[in-house]
Amino acid sequence: AQKVTQAQTEISVVEKEDVTLDCVYETRDTTYYLFWYKQPPSGELVFLIRRNSFDEQNEISGRYSWNFQKSTSSFNFTITASQVVDSAVYFCALKRYGGSQGNLIFGKGTKLSVKP
Amino acid sequence: NAGVTQTPKFRVLKTGQSMTLLCAQDMNHEYMYWYRQDPGMGLRLIHYSVGEGTTAKGEVPDGYNVSRLKKQNFLLGLESAAPSQTSVYFCASSPSGTQYFGPGTRLTVL
Numbered sequence: 001a002q003k004v005t006q007a008q009t010e011i012s013v014v015e016k017e018d019v020t021l022d023c024v025y026e027t028r029d030t031t032y033y034l035f036w037y038k039q040p041p042s043g044e045l046v047f048l049i050r051r052n053s054f055d056e057q058n059e060i061s062g063r064y065s066w067n068f069q070k071s072t073s074s075f076n077f078t079i080t081a082s083q084v085v086d087s088a089v090y091f092c093a094l095k096r097y098g099g100s101q102g103n104l105i106f107g108k109g110t111k112l113s114v115k116p
Numbered sequence: 117n118a119g120v121t122q123t124p125k126f127r128v129l130k131t132g133q134s135m136t137l138l139c140a141q142d143m144n145h146e147y148m149y150w151y152r153q154d155p156g157m158g159l160r161l162i163h164y165s166v167g168e169g170t171t172a173k174g175e176v177p178d179g180y181n182v183s184r185l186k187k188q189n190f191l192l193g194l195e196s197a198a199p200s201q202t203s204v205y206f207c208a209s210s211p212s213g214t215q216y217f218g219p220g221t222r223l224t225v226l
Contacts, residue, residue, distance in 0.1 A: 033213050033214075035214070035215075043219070043220050044217065044218075044220065045206060045208075045217035047214060047215075047216060047217075050213060050214050091158065091159070095213065095215075097213075103149055103151075103161035103174055104149075104161075104208075104215055106158035106159045106160075107158055108157065
């Protein structure tokens with residue numbers, strides 16, 4: 001069975017603090033995708049990143065970085081120097097490799113509040 | 117390029133009424149999905165389609181039907197709405213891996 005766990009339900013930080021959102025996944029597949037999506041207060045779901053299971057390189061995009069560790073089945077997301085606009089619910093998700101392999105398995109999300 | 121659009125944005129139904137939610141994508145994606153989002157539950161898959169004319173059940177399909185008569189459209193139907201179907205519904209489309217989501221439809225069933 002596939003499962004995604006985001007143990008942090010809510011996190012509150014002050015602007016400019018760094019914050020890490022944890023994601024732990026379970027799968028028996030050897031190849032799979034991992035994703036992060038952002039859901040701001042306006043409600044839409046914004047795609048942030050996709051990682052293939054065979055590519056364990058960490059990625060940085062501006063203030064965002066992602067740490068993928070297959071050995072611990074984790075795909076953590078760090079925001080450096082957080083800003084109020086980062087306030088949102090962040091979802092980690094897992095998908096079987098291959099387009100016909102159905103849906104995304106979502107974690108329950110972490111609500112991040114960044115206070116000025 | 118509008119991406120994924122959903123119609124309507126909001127809807128209030130009475131128990132027992134029926135309605136259809138429309139999802140349209142202009143990216144020529146093969147795969148389309150319907151999810152529902154409930155507080156504290158994340159998103160759960162209702163139905164999905166791997167191509168025009170095909171549909172398949174997801175995790176929570178009961179009470180819903182879908183159709184994919186055209187590649188760009190994926191319809192979600194509620195034949196007899198129940199209060200348990202009060203939720204936010206998201207449509208997504210995908211060329212293969214990454215799914216791109218529409219803005220959502222907030223449905224309330226009284």
